[in-house]
Amino acid sequence: xxxxxxxxxxxxxxxxxxxxxxxxxxxxxxxxxxxxxxxxxxxxxxxxxxxxxxxxxxxxxxxxxxxxxxxxxxxxxxxxxxxxxxxxxxxxxxxxxxxxxxxxxxxxxxxxxxxxxxxxxxxxxxxxxxxxxxxxxxxxxxxxxxxxxxxxxxxxxxxxxxxxxxxxxxxxxxxxxxxxxxxxxxxx
Amino acid sequence: xxxxxxxxxxxxxxxxxxxxxxxxxxxxxxxxxxxxxxxxxxxxxxxxxxxxxxxxxxxxxxxxxxxxxxxxxxxxxxxxxxxxxxxxxxxxxxxxxxxxxxxxxxxxxxxxxxxxxxxxxxxxxxxxxxxxxxxxxxxxxxxxxxxxxxxxxxxxxxxxxxxxxxxxxxxxxxxxxxxxxxxxxxxxxxxxxxxxxxxxxxxxxxxxxxxxxxxxxxxxxxxxxxxxxxxxxxxxxxxxxxxxxxxxxxxxxxxxxxxxxxxxxxxxxxxxxxxxx
Numbered sequence: 001x002x003x004x005x006x007x008x009x010x011x012x013x014x015x016x017x018x019x020x021x022x023x024x025x026x027x028x029x030x031x032x033x034x035x036x037x038x039x040x041x042x043x044x045x046x047x048x049x050x051x052x053x054x055x056x057x058x059x060x061x062x063x064x065x066x067x068x069x070x071x072x073x074x075x076x077x078x079x080x081x082x083x084x085x086x087x088x089x090x091x092x093x094x095x096x097x098x099x100x101x102x103x104x105x106x107x108x109x110x111x112x113x114x115x116x117x118x119x120x121x122x123x124x125x126x127x128x129x130x131x132x133x134x135x136x137x138x139x140x141x142x143x144x145x146x147x148x149x150x151x152x153x154x155x156x157x158x159x160x161x162x163x164x165x166x167x168x169x170x171x172x173x174x175x176x177x178x179x180x181x182x183x184x185x186x187x188x
Numbered sequence: 189x190x191x192x193x194x195x196x197x198x199x200x201x202x203x204x205x206x207x208x209x210x211x212x213x214x215x216x217x218x219x220x221x222x223x224x225x226x227x228x229x230x231x232x233x234x235x236x237x238x239x240x241x242x243x244x245x246x247x248x249x250x251x252x253x254x255x256x257x258x259x260x261x262x263x264x265x266x267x268x269x270x271x272x273x274x275x276x277x278x279x280x281x282x283x284x285x286x287x288x289x290x291x292x293x294x295x296x297x298x299x300x301x302x303x304x305x306x307x308x309x310x311x312x313x314x315x316x317x318x319x320x321x322x323x324x325x326x327x328x329x330x331x332x333x334x335x336x337x338x339x340x341x342x343x344x345x346x347x348x349x350x351x352x353x354x355x356x357x358x359x360x361x362x363x364x365x366x367x368x369x370x371x372x373x374x375x376x377x378x379x380x381x382x383x384x385x386x387x388x389x390x391x392x393x394x395x396x397x398x399x400x401x402x403x404x405x406x407x408x409x410x411x412x413x414x415x416x417x418x419x420x421x422x423x424x425x426x427x428x429x430x431x432x433x434x435x436x437x438x439x440x441x442x443x444x445x446x447x448x449x450x451x452x453x454x455x456x457x458x459x460x461x462x463x464x465x
Binding site: 040041042043055057066068069070071072073074090091092093094095096099100101102103104108112113114163164165166169170 | 249250251252253255256258259260261262265266267268269272317320321322323456458459460461462463464
């Protein structure tokens with residue numbers, strides 16, 4: 001693997017508009033049930049001061065993908081740029097990958113009885129375009145980045161957020177910029 | 189929490205009974221008192237039927253059963269691929285055993301041995317599928333030991349039922365003692381396993397689900413306490429006719445194991461995103 005592509009999500013910029021979710025659904029005409037991308041709201045008490053904060057998550061194209069390890073039909077492959085691709089033509093709907101992923105991102109499509117997930121718009125990337133979700137993010141909270149030490153050493157870049165499974169499980173290719181805690185003034 | 193995975197419950201339990209019967213036949217055949225030929229033929233036939241039913245049941249778990257053959261494609265890292273391969277090899281070995289059971293002469297130990305070893309490896313592979321980083325309740329030796337104990341317990345009890353008129357007294361006693369050993373081991377294992385579960389949030393959720401589920405207490409009564417008392421009573425009173433008691437204990441233990449397997453799938457709690465929405 002030459003590099004590892006992934007997402008950088010800036011929670012300070014994200015307003016929870018779900019534009020990324022919709023862009024993904026529009027791009028691939030996904031049925032209602034499988035959610036390739038999903039916007040979550042963090043618990044307000046996860047930070048010292050109450051704050052309404054969102055993060056958007058699709059497949060994390062993990063460095064050590066459990067879905068790829070457990071799949072009996074080799075429906076998953078990892079490209080040289082680190083993108084984990086799921087081939088629905090090979091999937092037999094055993095659902096083992098849905099049990100193995102701590103982020104619940106491969107999801108069964110009940111109509112097709114097959115698993116689906118985000119393939120990081122690899123066709124668009126190969127054409128020099130941004131993934132649909134990144135291109136559609138109005139506040140610019142979602143970016144396509146190369147996950148490497150240089151990124152990890154930048155100030156404010158986090159490997160996880162409160163409420164997420166430990167990154168030690170699968171080494172997900174997503175980084176976060178957490179919210180800035182505003183000053184609160186109590187007026188009694 | 190998981191779902192009622194009926195195809196998987198049937199596949200694992202029936203498959204384990206089939207392999208357990210072959211294993212018990214192998215064990216008894218290697219002993220001083222050889223196995224009755226009629227019992228050998230009858231048990232091989234029944235175990236094969238159970239194995240076929242198990243393999244058929246497993247197909248219903250898939251979204252696309254017609255493409256099940258593809259499941260052999262990832263032997264390098266997928267335990268599911270390895271399980272399917274080993275179960276198919278066990279079935280091939282069973283065909284050889286079935287052919288052997290039709291012959292008038294020849295040693296059957298080799299056929300029984302090969303089928304048993306392949307079957308046991310298949311059972312271990314089945315259990316390894318569930319050893320997932322995501323599920324703390326499964327990410328340990330628990331699934332392997334639990335599946336092996338089901339194989340031993342139900343294999344021994346079903347062999348006792350099949351050979352109620354054809355097994356010799358010493359062979360019956362061996363199988364009864366083995367069943368008792370498996371029941372005690374299963375109970376002790378569950379106590380240790382439960383005490384380990386509270387170490388993680390997800391494990392504690394599994395434990396909480398189990399302790400609050402009437403299914404778990406039914407499983408404990410049917411699968412552990414009732415068989416334990418009945419087996420001790422049978423072993424303590426060798427002069428009493430045991431046929432009905434053995435049948436009762438087999439049915440109870442079978443029900444207990446089916447409930448136990450259902451709870452195995454129902455109570456699994458995976459590490460997940462705990463944010464809102």
